[in-house]
Amino acid sequence: MEAERLQPGDRIHRGDPIRVNRYGPAARANHWIIAASLILLSISGLALFYPVFFPLTALFGGGQWTRFIHPWIGVVLFFSFFVFFFQLWRANLPTRTDVVWVSHLKDVVAQNEDKLPELGKYNAGQKFIFWAMSGLILALIVSGVIIWDQYFADATAIPVKRVAILVHAIFAVLIICVFILHLYAGIWTRGTLRAMTRGSVTGGWAYRHHRKWLKQMVGARRIDPAE
Template sequence: MSNNKELIVRHKLIDRLCHWTIVFVGLVTFLTGFSFFFPSFQWMSGIVGTPQLAKIMHPFFGLVMVALLAVMLMRYYSHNKWNKYDLPWMKAVVWVLLQKEENIPPVGHYNPGQKMLFRSFVIFVIAFIVTGIMMWQPYFAPMFSAETVNWATLIHSACGILMLIALVVHVWMACWIEGSITGMLYGKVSKAWARKHHPMMLEEDHKDK
């Protein structure tokens, strides 16, 4: 990254603003959500003040998080379609984990692991919207039976835990590949970085222009 001529855009400004806003809103949503699980977790609600306020604010922060996630998913959709580069990469996943880069087939803007995370986030967004509305007191929950609300609560909670695991994997992948976080912070990566980690990204971006 010695000079600007060697830099290319990986994440546009709107995507970076959306991403880091999701990080903030998502943190509040997850902490307030987990504060409901057990009395020993109630201290997490302190991020918004009190347990009572957390119960009020949680669904609103959740709506903002889901809305922003939906925007990002739509914007990133084109780069997350399955293509001819994905199957060879998946067959070589052992070499990926062993970091034997000379044996890893080239991939485009995102590798299959990132694309699977993308799809998991789509499922979580849908699940959070449906179950969240069904269990939202006092607005919508009275429209459903107690048993239905209980099931919605169970699914909502399970998806929260699964999404947290997916987010840990997402952060791990970002930290594992040096330069990924920098790309999301500043929007640009070097062509050398792209050739090393996502070589077909340059070809895909050229076609999009």
């Protein structure tokens, strides 16, 4: 049932303005760890990938340090993201509403909210980012471990490592693209960044963008008294 997809911290706070909890402190901290890890991995990965970007290794103390640090940042990203994953995967399961939302992409781009279906906590675009990140990070950690010669040099054959290097490079480019898309969407939809800085959104924002989610909280009586 849709109501079961409410997160433990989802609550409405009466006041002027009405505030709606979207992410708790731990989730927000983890989100910024993920974001910082992705940025550092992108910079260090590009520095190792193509000679023109090699000067970026100076940010990490040189080429050797970059090669040493890069996979460990990947480990941080993997564990941080999958803590996030197990908290949010149920809320990101596809629904029929997502199909309707995708069929109205022109209205999404034009921000014609009155022509879109009522949405739960996440829309189809956000769910795409979530599942794309999940798959790409999993593929990157697997391929990254295969080519992590400092610890796993003898674990796989050379032909396997060659394939893993190619897979790692392709998926790295894809995750950079997905990350840019996620960043753009967060800036483009006014009020979204507040959820990851303050942990809450206004009642008006929730009503406009995620009305079904707001109604779920009302139906579940997740409403605190006025402060």
